[in-house]
Amino acid sequence: MSHEQNEMLRTAMSQAPDAETVAQDLARQLIHPHLGFVLFFCSAEYDLQALGDSLRHYFGGVRLVGCTTAGEITSQGYGRGCVSAIGFDHRSFSIACGLIDEMDRFNLFEAQQLVERLVGDCRSNSLAPIKDHSFALTLLDGLSSREEVVLAALSAAFGSIPHFGGSAGDDNHLTNTHVYYDGRFHSGAAAVVLINTWLEFEVFTTHHILPRDEKLVVTHADSHARRVFELNAEPAADEYARLIGVPVESLDHRVFAAHPLAVRINERYYVRSIQKAHPDGSLTFYCAVETGIVLTAMRTGPLMPNLEAVFERLEQRLGPPLLTIGCDCFLRRLEVEATATVAQASAFLRRQRVIGFNTYGEQFNGMHINQTFTGVAIGRPGGRACR
Known part of the structure; x- marks a missing residue:
């Protein structure tokens, strides 16, 4: 890769245990005269107050957005831990x-105002037309239980602009998840980033989950809390455990990762x-669930061949x-760790940058x-001429 291409998107990492050294490490690897923005992902084990202060200090006026991770x-x-x-x-x-x-109160009007401001800011640089040359990234508090509300409003406001996130x-x-914006970490919040570029790109998603024949009907749920109390009119955890053939205890x-719905x-x-099973027999989910929906029992297929096929298509x-x-998803990583394929997966991710x-x-x-x-x-x- 040429020096010019390397400057377009520099990458950095730090495994230092203290916040100030982390910020120094990242600044040393990333700062150059044309640096305009930094996106980062950090272990939640750090002193987040100290890390936020150190990043603000060492990066000066450069804008940073990031989040804590699994x-x-x-x-x-x-x-891990980096x-x-x-x-x-x-x-x-x-x-x-x-x-x-305030993810709880976010609505379509606020989404439209936010997206209009982001589009205006990107357009002012006259780098490339917004249409067909922009994508959005969202980083949401992973324990807010409000992702669906925020995403519905943002999706309507973004229109044809593709968007993805985590x-x-x-x-x-x-227990506590955070996004980083404007010099500090926030909980109960979401960061939205609009990226406009003259380079080609593709937003994509893939999974290796395959359907089984069995169905589960949600017969009692608290949709706001994403908590299911009954499946097929039976205690949810008991019915789920029976379906997959394991003791409820x-x-x-790892069981949830291997037997998704x-x-x-x-x-x-x-x-x-599924996020967790509770002593009362209920199940909490990571996504919205409502009384009356039908859940299909799924099984995991081969993870790496699926991922390799997606990246082959992207490279074509x-x-x-x-x-x-x-x-x-952290459940995919748990699966990789459980099947002792971490080294293989890491090598592939490294090759694909x-x-x-x-x-x-x-x-x-x-x-x-x-x-x-x-x-x-x-x-x-x-693009393809570089192969």
């Missing part, structure tokens, strides 16, 4: 960002991953990727989904 994807593949970052050259990327600080994680503790993240919309299945269209920003994070949910064109790999592949100048 695992990082770095230039070396999968990482920070992974991307620096965007303002000569190739015009970037505008905003914060939704829900922030907290290293699988399920053994239900945990999904809702069918037209001909596509959208996974509704775009050429070798300059970079891919990836939102990879994927930078991103393991999420508590993914977003794709207004849909909040689970157990997917969702992202944007950005092509090199010249």
Whole structure:
């Protein structure tokens, strides 16, 4: 890759244990005269107050947006307890960002105002037309339970602009997730980033989940809390455990990852991953669930062949990727770890120049989904001619 291409999208990582050294590491790797924006993903184990202050100090006036994770994807593949970052050259990327600080109250009018401002900011740089040359990234508080409301409003406001994103994680503790905007970390919030570029790109999503014959009807649920009390008129956890053939006491993240449920919309299945089982026999989900919906029992297919096929198709269209920003569900990572294929997956992500994070949910064109790999592949100048 040429020096010029390297400056378009620089990548960085730091495994330093303290916040100030992390900020120093990232600044040393990313800062150059044309740096216009930094996107980062960090372990929730850091002192977030100190990390926010240090990043603001070492990056000066450069805008940064980021979030906490359930695992990082770095230039070396999968990482844990570290920070992974991307620096965007303002000569190739015009970037505008905003914060939704009260996801509970966000509505279509506010979404339209936000998107109009972002489009205006990007357009003022006269880099490329907005239409067909822009995509949006959303980073949402992964424990807010308000992703669907926010995404519905944003999807209507974005119109034909493709958008994707991920829900922030907290290293699988399920207690506190944060997004970073304007120099500090926020909870209960969402960061929205509009990226305009003259480079070719494609927003995509994929999963390796296959349908079984069995169905489960949600017969009692609290949709606001994403909590299901009954499936097929039986205690939800008991019915789910019976369906997959395990004792209810053994239900945990790894069981949920191996035996997902999904809702069918037209001909596509959208996974509704289970977050936890409760002592009262109810189940909490990562996505919206309502009384009356039908859930299809699913099984996992081969993960790596599915991912390899998607990237082969992307390369046929775009050429070798300059970079891919990836939102990879943490349940997929648990599956990779359980099947001892971490080294294989990491090597593949490294070859495809994927930078991103393991999420508590993914977003794709207004849909909040689970157990997917969702992202944007950005092509090199010249695209297919570079192969």
